[in-house]
Amino acid sequence: MTDDTHNTTTELTDNLVKNSKSAIDYVLDSCEAIGVTIMHLFRIIGGISIFVFNAVTHVFLPPFYPRLILRQFVDIGYYSLPVVGMTALFTGMVLALQSYTGFARFNAESAVASVVVLSITRELAPVLAGLMVAGRVGASMAAEIGTMRVTEQIDALSTLSVNPFKYLIAPRVIAGTLMLPVLVLIGDIVGVFGGYLVSIYNLGFSPGSYLSQTWNIIERVDVVSGLVKAAVFGFLVSVMGCYHGFNSGRGAQGVGAATTYAVVSSSILILISNYLLTQVFFS
Amino acid sequence: MSEAEQNIKLRLCGVKKSFGSNKVLQGVDLEIPKGKSLVVIGGSGTGKSVMLKCVLGLIQPDEGSILIDGQESVGVDSKERDRIMRKFGMLFQGAALFDSLKIWENVAFGLIQGRGMDREEARKIAIEKIQAVGLRASVGDLFPAELSGGMQKRVGLARAIAANPEIIFFDEPTTGLDPIMADVINDLIVDCVKDLGATTLSITHDMASARKIADNVAMIYQGRIVWHGPVEELDHSGNDYVDQFIHGRADGPITEDSKLMHEAA
Ligand SMILES: Nc1ncnc2c1ncn2[C@@H]1O[C@H](COP(=O)(O)OP(=O)(O)OP(=O)(O)O)[C@@H](O)[C@H]1O
Ligand SMILES: [Mg+2]
Numbered sequence: 001m002t003d004d005t006h007n008t009t010t011e012l013t014d015n016l017v018k019n020s021k022s023a024i025d026y027v028l029d030s031c032e033a034i035g036v037t038i039m040h041l042f043r044i045i046g047g048i049s050i051f052v053f054n055a056v057t058h059v060f061l062p063p064f065y066p067r068l069i070l071r072q073f074v075d076i077g078y079y080s081l082p083v084v085g086m087t088a089l090f091t092g093m094v095l096a097l098q099s100y101t102g103f104a105r106f107n108a109e110s111a112v113a114s115v116v117v118l119s120i121t122r123e124l125a126p127v128l129a130g131l132m133v134a135g136r137v138g139a140s141m142a143a144e145i146g147t148m149r150v151t152e153q154i155d156a157l158s159t160l161s162v163n164p165f166k167y168l169i170a171p172r173v174i175a176g177t178l179m180l181p182v183l184v185l186i187g188d189i190v191g192v193f194g195g196y197l198v199s200i201y202n203l204g205f206s207p208g209s210y211l212s213q214t215w216n217i218i219e220r221v222d223v224v225s226g227l228v229k230a231a232v233f234g235f236l237v238s239v240m241g242c243y244h245g246f247n248s249g250r251g252a253q254g255v256g257a258a259t260t261y262a263v264v265s266s267s268i269l270i271l272i273s274n275y276l277l278t279q280v281f282f283s
Numbered sequence: 284m285s286e287a288e289q290n291i292k293l294r295l296c297g298v299k300k301s302f303g304s305n306k307v308l309q310g311v312d313l314e315i316p317k318g319k320s321l322v323v324i325g326g327s328g329t330g331k332s333v334m335l336k337c338v339l340g341l342i343q344p345d346e347g348s349i350l351i352d353g354q355e356s357v358g359v360d361s362k363e364r365d366r367i368m369r370k371f372g373m374l375f376q377g378a379a380l381f382d383s384l385k386i387w388e389n390v391a392f393g394l395i396q397g398r399g400m401d402r403e404e405a406r407k408i409a410i411e412k413i414q415a416v417g418l419r420a421s422v423g424d425l426f427p428a429e430l431s432g433g434m435q436k437r438v439g440l441a442r443a444i445a446a447n448p449e450i451i452f453f454d455e456p457t458t459g460l461d462p463i464m465a466d467v468i469n470d471l472i473v474d475c476v477k478d479l480g481a482t483t484l485s486i487t488h489d490m491a492s493a494r495k496i497a498d499n500v501a502m503i504y505q506g507r508i509v510w511h512g513p514v515e516e517l518d519h520s521g522n523d524y525v526d527q528f529i530h531g532r533a534d535g536p537i538t539e540d541s542k543l544m545h546e547a548a
Contacts, residue, residue, distance in 0.1 A: 065396075152379035155341045159373045160442075161365055161397035 051243050055173050058165040065171055072175030076137050076238075080183055083136055084129045088187035091124050092116055092194025100203050112205070113213035116195030121222045122282075125187040127274055130233030133180060134266040138241035141172055142262035145245025146255035154246070169242045176238025177231050184230035188223065225281040232277065233270050240266040289353070292317045292450060292482040298337055298347035299506075300330070307333050309506030310347070315499075320476050320483045322493045322514075324528060325503035326537065331486045332376055334503070335452050339373060340364050351450070369397070372448035376455050376486075378439035380427040386413065386438055387423035393446045412441040417467050433459045440468065444475055451475060453485040457492045469495045490529055493517075502528060504537070 099115040145168055148154050157164045192214060199205040241262045248258035293315045300308040307330040315321045325331055336342040338349055340356065349356045356367055372393075380389050388395075390412055391405035410420050416437040427435055436459055443451055453472060457465040469492050475481045476496075487493050493500060497514040502525050510522040517529060527535030 148381075151382075152375050152377055153381055155336070155339075156373070156375060156379040156381070156442075158341060159339055159368060159371060160393035161368050162392070163361075163365075167396070 047247070048243055051246070052239055054165050055169045055239060055242065058163065058170045059174055061166075063166065065167060068167065068171040069174055072171045073179060076133070076172075076175045076234075077179035077182060080129075080133055080136055080179075081186065083132050084183045084187050085190050087128050087132055088120070088125055088191035089194040091128060092120055092191035092196075093198045095119055095124070095191075096195040096198040096203065100199070109203075110213065112199055112203070113195070113210050114217040116199075117192050117214045117218050118222060120191035120195070121188050121218065121226045123226075123274075123278075125184050125191055126226045126229040126233060127270065129180065129184050129187050129230065130237065130270045130274075131267055133176075133183070133234070134237045134240075134263055134270065137176065138237040138262045138266045139259050141238065141241030142245040142248070142259045143255055145242055146248030146258040149246060149248045150250060150252075150255060164246075169246070172242055173235065173238045176234040176241075178234070180234030180237075181227040181230040184226055185223075188226065221281065225277070228281075229274060229277050232273055236269045236273065237266045240269065290316050291350070292319075292352060293338065293484070294350040295334075295338070296348045296350070298334070298349060299345045300333055300337060300342065301345060306506060308337070308344070311503070311506070311508055313501060313508055313511070315482055315484060317482055318476065318480050319498040320472070320485065320496055321499045321501060322485050322487060322497035323501050323503055324487065324490075324493060326528070327488075329503050330506055331503060332454055335373070335454060335484070335486070339368070339371060339452070369446075370449040372443035372446065372451040374436075374439045374443040374451075374453045374456055376458075378427075378432075378435040380435055380438055380442070382427045384426075385423065386425050386427065386430070389427065389438060390423075390441045390445050392442065398446065408445060409441070412445050413438070415444075415471060416441045417464060433461070433464065436460065437464075437468070440471070444471075444479075447479055447481075449481060451481050451483045453483065453487075455486055455488065457487060457489045465489065465492060466495075468492075472496045490531075505540075 095116050096112055099112050100109060103109050103111050103115075145154075148168070154164050154168070157167060196207075196210060196214075199210050200207050244258040244262040244265070245255075248254045291314050293313075295311050295313040298308055298311045299306075311334055313321075313323075323331055323334070333342060337344045338351075338356075340359075344357060347357070351367055351370065354367075356364075359367070380386075381392065384392065387406055387409040390409035391400075391402075394400040394405040394408060395402060406423075410423055413423055414420055418434060418437055418441075422430070422434070422438075427438070430438065436456070440453070440456060443453070456468050456472065460468060472483060472485065473496055476483055483496075485493075485496060494514060494517070499512065500514050500517050501508050501511040502522070503509070504524050510520055510525045512520060517525070520526065523536045526532075527537050
């Protein structure tokens, strides 16, 4: 009899312990959630690292596909010219206006030329061109490769003894990395020209002194750092576009999501790496 | 290796594959002798296409072994995989044509990019193959988007056989074709086996086509091969699943099983 009651009480307490969540359980649960998220994150980072490794090795190993590389040069470089040119032109113009109104408050109008050329070459041309190209080229890479994945064209490539990394990824990464610096160099020139136009025709600067101010302030590192940034951004945009397309989910929805991820992730990576590169160059 | 062993071109042993909780292949055993044509039949979604992709290395099987010419192909490195792939031609269920390339470039793709053949020479072969699948030579200069579904399927077929592979997989070669064109394609597949000495594995729901092209027939059901035999025995297989399938009856063991599964769920 006593034994029986004893048994039921222990059962009761056992149940209580099982059902009631103590504070420790809550802590453990949230630890688990954090752990799962971190594992997921590492899996994605691992996946991207392997992808980047594969992409880069295939850039350097033959066979090469010159026709495809050339086509990507045209697609990425030539067709992005209008977008990048417009962006740089108006940025240069706005920069001249804004800095003039700002500097007029403490009689430093003569600094306009320097502000325009330094901001354009160091920061604005590479970052804005990178972001525009992420939207234009990164998105189309993800959509194109994603559609090829969904319609089994990538599988078909392998069955025809052609490596998809060589045929699809390498040409895009090569073209992205090499063409963005070219675009940014053109953007530098167009942007400075935009600032010049506004300063001369709107703000009443003299052409000769504006140009000589521009020329005197600029150093090689300003332009070179911008071009190095551009190469890094071009690499990031093409790799992210290809990665998300290559690992696209099934159906139209999968391709849509891949496109979004490509643009968002490459834009964020551009902003982060821009900070890091600036730190490296100018500290 | 015995005489019989050497004659087996392709052998699958206990191949398993799941996607998450979806157990698609649960131990597939299959063999195809050299120069023979095997037709695999089975309901929609039973994993026929997945089985082909496992053999081609496009999907990594969870378990099991796949022997090609007596050589293990599961888990080989990419160079070896490349070498093995050269033996294969594949017609995908959705044709999977490259939509940025012209039709003739699609057909010649494996010849030009995979084997480094000269473009002009490859073009000649491509046009020949395009005509062999019953299309006009002028189709060669169109793009895949300009073709009907059935025409795309035939181009896919031309691409699969262009490089005269030793083993050819046809995933539903006649779906989407009119009966006459379907028969033209059946003849073409039979010719591939006869003239080129190719070994073929075809998937089809079209029983007339199966009877015409098969030396052997296998039926896949719930991730396993439930019957395997020469085509002559198809009508008296003594297997209720096969009987229901080939006569296309709504009542039978397959529908019973799926009812039971629904109740259990
Ligand atoms: N890449 C994949 N990821 C997840 N599930 C998949 C994948 N490929 C196939 N499946 C699943 O595997 C199962 C079998 O697909 P499979 O395409 O092999 O069918 P099938 O036998 O070829 O059918 P059908 O005759 O309709 O072509 C399906 O349930 C499908 O959802
Ligand atoms: Mg299928």
